[in-house]
Structure formats: C-alpha cells, structure tokens
Amino acid sequence: MTTAPDLDVLRARIRGMEQTGSRTGVELPTHPALAGLLQLRAGASYGVDSLSLAALMMAGPSAQGAWTAVVGVGDLGAEAFASLGVDLSRTVLVPDPAESWLEVTAALVDVAPLVVLRPPPRVSEGAAAKLAARLRKRSAALVALGDWPRCEARLAVTGLRWTGPESGAGHGAGHLDGRHVDLLVRRGAGPAKEATLWIPADGSVRRDRSAERMRPVTRLGEVG
Numbered sequence: 001m002t003t004a005p006d007l008d009v010l011r012a013r014i015r016g017m018e019q020t021g022s023r024t025g026v027e028l029p030t031h032p033a034l035a036g037l038l039q040l041r042a043g044a045s046y047g048v049d050s051l052s053l054a055a056l057m058m059a060g061p062s063a064q065g066a067w068t069a070v071v072g073v074g075d076l077g078a079e080a081f082a083s084l085g086v087d088l089s090r091t092v093l094v095p096d097p098a099e100s101w102l103e104v105t106a107a108l109v110d111v112a113p114l115v116v117l118r119p120p121p122r123v124s125e126g127a128a129a130k131l132a133a134r135l136r137k138r139s140a141a142l143v144a145l146g147d148w149p150r151c152e153a154r155l156a157v158t159g160l161r162w163t164g165p166e167s168g169a170g171h172g173a174g175h176l177d178g179r180h181v182d183l184l185v186r187r188g189a190g191p192a193k194e195a196t197l198w199i200p201a202d203g204s205v206r207r208d209r210s211a212e213r214m215r216p217v218t219r220l221g222e223v224g
Contacts, residue, residue: 001078001088028113028141029060031085033205037185037193040114043136044152045128046143051076052084052181053155054116056205057143059085061114066090069108071097072118073145083203102127109140118145125149153187158194177201180211 028040033056040046040060048054051073058068063085069092070076076095082088092112097104101120108115109131128149135142144151159182178200185193198208 001091001093026139029064029066031056031060031063031205033197033207034060035207037183037195038153038155038187040141041152042113042139042141043132044141045132045135045148045150046141047148047151047154048143048145049156051145052080052199053157053183054143054145055081055084055086057155058091058114058116062087062090066114067092067112068114068116069094069112070116071105071108072101073116080203084199084205085203102131105142106131106134109134109138109142113140114143115140116143116145119148123147123149153185156184156186158182158184180208 026042028042030038030040038046040057046057048057054070058070058081062068065087067090068086071094073093074095076093078088081091092108094104094108101117105115105117131142132150134140142148159180161180162176163178163180164176178198181197181199183195183197185195187193194212196208196211197205198211199205
C-alpha cells in the first residue's frame with residue numbers, strides 16, 4: 001500500500017502515476033456481489049456506513065488494474081481490504097489529510113477512478129459541488145464513509161451474523177468461517193433494495209439468495 005504523508009509527496013507521486021491512470025468511461029467495474037443492486041458510475045458519489053462496504057466497492061476497479069485511493073482512514077485494515085479483492089500495491093493511502101482533505105481528494109481523483117473518503121463531520125454544499133465537478137471531469141467515483149451531500153446511492157449494513165463450527169461440548173468453540181451481511185441500498189426516492197452477502201474467511205464475497213428468501217422484508221421506516 002502506498003502512503004502519502006504530505007501534499008508535496010502526493011503531488012510528486014501523482015505526476016508519476018498520471019501516464020498510467022485508468023479511465024473507464026460511464027460505467028466503472030463493480031464487484032459481482034453487487035450486481036443488480038448497484039452499478040458504479042463515473043462522476044457519481046456514494047455513501048456507505050462501513051469500511052467493509054467501501055472495500056467491496058473498491059474491489060471492482062482494483063481487480064481491473066485501476067488505481068484506488070483512501071483518504072482520512074487511519075484505522076484501515078490492510079489484510080481485510082486485500083481479502084476482499086483490493087490490490088494494495090495500486091492503492092494510495094492518505095491517513096490524515098487534516099484541513100487539506102478536499103485538496104488531497106481532488107488531486108487523487110485525477111489518477112484514481114475510485115476514491116474512498118472519510119469526510120469531516122460537516123461538509124458544505126460548495127465543497128461537495130467542487131468535488132462533484134472534478135469527478136465528472138476525470139471520470140471517477142467517490143465513496144464517502146458517512147454523510148455526503150447528494151449521493152447517487154447509499155449503502156448500509158442492517159444485519160450481521162457470524163457462523164462457525166461448535167465444539168462437541170456445544171460451547172461454540174472453534175474458528176469462525178464467515179459471516180452473513182444484510183445490505184440495504186437506497187437510490188434517490190425510489191424503493192430500497194435489499195440483499196444478503198456471504199463473506200467467507202477467504203473474502204470471496206457472493207450473494208446469499210437462500211438467506212434473502214428467509215429474511216423478513218425491511219420497510220423503509222424501519223431503518224434510520
């Protein structure tokens with residue numbers, strides 16, 4: 001994973017990356033587990049409530065050889081991101097951009113088709129509009145951890161269930177072998193979409209259709 005401790009280092013690294021930056025046009029590669037739920041599009045921003053979802057959204061472009069970037073996430077678990085399909089050798093990490101978060105993110109959008117950002121608690125409409133214009137110009141997408149104005153879609157984890165073998169004594173001893181993740185996708189004022197993902201220990205995420213059929217339908221008013 002590549003880190004960029006300050007703006008001068010970041011700018012120099014971007015100058016070296018600009019000749020190999022990948023641009024994919026209107027649609028960006030999307031992880032197969034999100035098929036039918038979400039299509040990543042250049043120029044759009046997306047909101048997520050967990051780092052796992054952010055990693056899953058990075059995995060599509062990363063698997064196609066594109067650069068990705070993560071800004072403002074000091075607690076990123078590199079092993080977990082790699083297990084979900086993120087190529088760390090083509091990932092730029094800026095853990096603490098401080099007051100320069102907007103400038104850093106805009107600079108990374110120039111070379112990375114997908115940038116993950118943990119924004120400050122309050123983001124002005126002007127800052128969001130400035131970054132949106134940059135996304136459209138550079139055919140890139142933004143994934144924001146938390147609130148972000150005018151997102152194309154918002155993804156939230158509504159349920160999590162771990163699975164694993166139990167010991168013969170029935171005390172639940174043993175290694176966890178994966179987890180079921182209930183996912184809610186909202187896009188504009190349209191009806192929300194729900195799905196359940198199965199994430200085994202090796203990170204090979206897929207839809208769990210059987211769990212989806214058994215799970216009760218969540219009404220919009222039941223999720224904050």
